[in-house]
Amino acid sequence: MHIDSGLRTLYRGSWIKGFLMFSVLCAMGLVTGQLERYSADVLLTWFLIGPATSATLRHSAHALIPLIITGSGYAQRAVIVGAGPTGDAIATRMGASRREGKQLLGFFDDRHAERLASPRLRLLGRIADLADYVRQQGVDVIYIALPMTTQPRIVRLLDDLRDTTVSVYFVPDLFVTDLIQARVDHVGGMPVVAVCETPFTGLNGVLKQSFDFLMAACILILIAPLMLVIAAAVKCSSPGPALFRQYRYGLDGERILVYKFRSMTVCENGETIAQARQNDARVTPLGAFLRKTSLDELPQFINVLQGRMSIVGPRPHAVAHNEMYRKLIKGYMIRHKVKPGITGWAQVNGCRGETETLEKMKQRVDFDLEYLRRWSLALDLRIILRTVRLIRKDPNAY
Template identity: 60%
Template sequence: MNAINGQIGHPTLPHLALGEGGGNRLLASLERLIDPLMIMFSLMLLAEYFLGELRSRHVLLALAMFAVTYPGRSRLNCPPARMVLKVLASWAVLGSLVLLFLWGSHFLAYFELPLLLVWMAVAPAAVIGGHVAFRFALPYLQVLEGPPERVVLAGANSQGLELARRLRASPYHNVDVLGFFDDRAETRLGERGDHPLLGQIADLPDYVKTHSVSTIYLSLPMASQPRILSLLDALRDTTVSTYFVPDMFVTDLIQARVDSVSGMPVVSVCETPFRGWNGFLKRASDIFLSTVILLLLSPLMTAIALAVKATSPGPVIFKQRRYGLEGEEIYVYKFRSMTVCEDGGTIRQAQKNDSRLTPIGGFLRKSSLDELPQFINVLQGRMSIVGPRPHAVAHNEMYRKVIKGYMIRHKVKPGITGWAQVNGYRGETETLDKMQKRVEYDLEYLRHWSLRFDLYIVFKTVWVLSGQQNAY
């Protein structure tokens, strides 16, 4: 996932819910079984080895782990060292969460702790071994798929060129990209690398028949519908597989997927990731984690409340209006860290050595302890633990006018921490460029959300807070 690599991804060529196109479905499906199978079987084999028998509780836990981790990660594009680090980091998050759940639900007493600890060490090694074995077996698996697919593309535009590059670079695709067809003169086309121009669109059907082409990707603009229909009609006299590459440069895709409405196919170009089962998982994890955190940190929160009250006059909790889900106003709770409670039409962001800070306000803000009451907002259902950080209403009204796509952030609940914050965009955003970058990371989070991504952000937040310098 580009997002976990700390990169802002490109909105084009999304992985729609139709699955992988071309001949890589088998390889992709096999690889996505590695993580869940290795995790499941390592627990079952260890239980058999240490206890002499496989008991029902271990089978249930193993099956639960399979359900949680399926489908596994695609890691062929990662160098070996990076693949190892990613597996270890992912398992550190998932393993810690499993132990926390077993402890919090009192199920830990039903399992042998030494067995679980050994499993925590063996499972990532088994996953790494599985991916290494898959890499060694890949050439033989590709041989089983037969000769390379002979591929041509109709439309030598930017998205067609990008698709050709990805097809050649992907370890999953066993393809031979023959070239492009385009009605423009070769002098009008941009840089195509070593991809030749094979002819005009009208020449494509005859070329397919005489050159054993197996797959065509139609990368033509939406305005070319008459040409597309004519080409599809001509291709009916062939056995070629045809894929349409939508002209997705026209918009910024958020959770793009193919769906149907009353039997009619539709393509989502902007949607919340939290529909159906995903919404249930998100809410359940928010309730569980926020409850555990509030119980564990209640003594600390009590001490902070007493310190706030003792060091400056005013309320302990500062309630500020923010925009929440679907742009609705909510009240967000914070321990008061300033001598004034601004919530009007104009709000000045906190700055270094801000004169409005209370005696302990600077420490609370820099350590983010002032935001602990927001876990109450999470239990109320107004916020989530991970999501785009909410901005003051006055700031929202200003930035929505100058930053394209700003309000898309509000298709999900605001979060206590977010992808932008763990990538350096926490605290004061004194320039429009910084706010633009923060919004880009927020939209990247919406594009690539998963429960594992949320857990990664939570653990990275703890790491970042220890050395963060941007909060005042």
């Protein structure tokens, strides 16, 4: 049976969320010692049937709502003022989302057709003609997609529309720029637009922190014996402490102390730090194994319990590297809008190891910023699963 890509994505997302909830329930049972009280049959039945049922119902709603809107004649007639990039962007999104229930009639703009953002845009007239067109054609919704620099023209347009019942929305042109977690909020009833914000506000912040705490606590309980063995091996294999401590930038650019098992003969934590490279003479034989298998990162779960780090997030860099790259890469410090992670979106996409060129670091930062834009618990779980698979065959781990 053929299933389109949208439905496959919906089912995959439902299974990921179901597995995430199943993992959280098991983790809570382990932490509280009540796991044996859970009914294995109930949990298994829910895990197998719940996500499939949820995905099927959601897909049915996605498919039926546009048909209901179209069949009932409720589709709203819409026009867009401004045929520039912002107007083109909202028209594209309107056409891609059938659930919006909007019928786009065309555009109003004072420019000639050959100067529009796209030749496919249907020009209905000049902006001065809009009010008459609204009255004659029964337009329901207007989207003003003019640059914010044209405020006088926007004010005149709103005055012309005061004797109509049309709904008017203003689409700021800043929304076509590269924004981080853009959304509309309110301050004392006044709307404000977020252009660069952390995804972990409100309920998202509670979910992220709860997930980190529960997972870190369970993992530390399970790996405590292994950590003791590794600490003893590091201590006995070469001179120096078992744990390596280094200051790095955490949430909002504040310095945090990050723990790792020592894998080198040195413990650099100054203003000049050389990155680890392939066949680095500073790496001990045991340290090479620990770095290859990522076992040197295990003490960072303690950082997670302390609230300094997250399980998934942008990897923290040494303070010396931060001070260098923040001057060279635009938007570098935005990655510190969230807590640093033990693993991250950049690492599971091949950006691990030495960044010997500026372009490699820029690529890593681009993935970090993409993570901020796309964050969800399902994405975190996906990154964790991909990290586990990469541990055995990551060529950049050295």
